[in-house]
Amino acid sequence: MASWIGMISMVQRGPQAQQIAAQVISVVTITHAALTHSAPDLRRELLFELVSNEGIRIFPLEPSDEVGPPPDNTLMGDIEAIVKAKLGQDTRFSARVNGVAGFWVSFKIAGDEYWLMLERERFEGLTGFQWLGWAGLVGLLSLLGAAIISSLVNLPLARLAAAARAIAQGRRPTPLPEKGPQEILEANRSFNQMVDDLQRVESDRAVILAGISHDLRTPLARMQLEVEMAKLSIEARDGMQSDIAQMDAIIGQFLDYAKPTDAASFVPVDVGALLTDSAHEAERMLDVRVTVDIGDRVHVMGNPTDLRRVFNNLVENARRYGKTPDTELCEIDIRCHLRTLAQGERVVIEVQDHGHGVPDDQIDQLLKPFTRLDSARGQANGAGLGLAIVERVVSRHNAELNVRNREGGGLLVQILMHPLT
Structure with missing residues (x-):
């Protein structure tokens, strides 16, 4: 804007000064000629005509006139030089004569000097408001x-x-x-x-996963069959079968963690029904007591298989590490309700146990793959991918996962999902 204003001022100054000077010269010349060649008895009417129609006034120049300085205008220097070159170097300019403001120019007729007064508005450039x-x-x-x-x-x-x-x-x-x-x-x-x-x-990963599942589980199946047919003691057979089952479970965890969640497979899912099924599965264990508090008609958009895996992992994690210190009984609380939170309406899913919990400074480690906090959560079997799988699936569902210690002991896992609208 400053450059634009400067350029306009510089480009406009020369042509505007020449235009104003030409207008002054033209008015003075025409007025001088009109007064010189007019009959003396008609000059009064001519002066009246100039005042009424052209805004031009003619006054005799007296030595006693109070003459002010020329108009304070950036163009005045250029205008004065051009006018004096045409009308003579003795031409005078003033912005005020005898207290009357205007654009005053002197000229001579037969040795007598006169003032020619023009309206100042016609010689002023752009005003501040116009520039603005x-x-x-x-x-x-x-x-x-x-x-x-x-x-x-x-x-x-x-x-x-x-x-x-x-x-x-x-x-x-x-x-x-x-x-x-x-x-x-x-x-x-x-x-x-x-x-x-x-x-x-x-696509390559899907092929590799299918190959791993086939190539690893086929030998495990043969080992399981050989253990069944071998003449082993009951203790040895049970131990080998336990090891084979643990190896198969670890392979399953690896595959679940690496398996992608495709948003195109999302369908309306009844979260309450999935949580109820997971609770019934856990209640089959003799050392588990499950408390369920699930609201009606709680639905979300998601992959039902992946969400079922998430809920089963949470319940299994609570079953393994949530035994109370006194009774050695695992108490699991499952809650699911539609709530209005600060970020809007959400389906709030909570799975909590009554065990030892986890040190606060190590909670973030629970969500990392291949991490097990055995010192805080007791004996652990597996690859340490349970909560990592949960976190991966939850993030693919554009949901929020919160893990914290429960008041009174134990761990609370909370999932916030967008409800189906």
């Missing part, structure tokens, strides 16, 4: 242009951010348009290539 108006208009146009340019720049970035969020949620985004400026084109092309590479990696 033009500046506001230019500023508004500049902001409008900047908004259009910003939208053109931000639109590809918004598409890229939306595609990245889709990948984070396990969905394959629509390919980004490979057009526009070179930088945007390269970014979109690289992103599309990355999506294709991830898709191939996902």
Whole structure:
């Protein structure tokens, strides 16, 4: 804006000064000629005509006139030089004569000097309010242009951010348009290539997982059969069968952790029914007592198989590590209700036990793969992937997982999911 105002002022100054000077010269010359060639008895009418129609007044120049300085105008120096070059160097200028404000110019007729007074408004440039108006208009146009340019720049970035969020949620985004400026084109092309590479990696991983499941569990099945047919003592047979079952469970955990959750497979899921089934499965154990508090018609969008695995893992984790110190009985509380929280309406799922709990500074370690806090949670069998699988599936469902110690002892795992609308 400052550069624009400076440029306009500099470009405008010369032509405007020449235009005003030419107008002054023209008015003085025409007035001088009219008064010189008019009949003496008609000069009064001519002066009246000049005042009424042209705003031009003629006064005799007296030595006693109180003459003020020339108009305080940045163009006055240029105007004065041009006018004096045409009308003579003795031409005088004033902004006020005898207390009357105006644009005063002197000229001579047959040796007598006169003042010619013009209205100052016709010789003034843009006023401060006019400059402010033009500046506001230019500023508004500049902001409008900047908004259009910003939208053109931000639109590809918004598409890229939306595609990245889709990948984070396990969905394959629509390919980004490979057009526009070179930088945007390269970014979109690289992103599309990355999506294709991830898709191939996902397909390869599915094939590898299927191969691992087949190649590892087939020998385990043969080992199980050989143990059954071998002439072993009951203690040795039970021990080997336990080891084989533990190996099979560990393989299952690895496969569950590596298995992707596809958002395209999400369907309406009755969370209460899944939790009730998990509670019934746990109640079959002799050392387990389950308390269930589940609301009616609690539904979410999700993968029912993966959510069932999550709830089973939570209940199994509570069963293993949630025995009370006194009775050696595992008490598990399962709650599920629709609540209105600060972030909006959520389905709140809670699974808690009454065991020893976990040191507060080690709770974050529970969600890391291959981590078991045996010192805090007692004897553990498995690969340490139970809660890691829960955290992975919950994040793919765009839900929130909270783990904290329960008041009175034990661990509380809370899942916040978006309800089905």
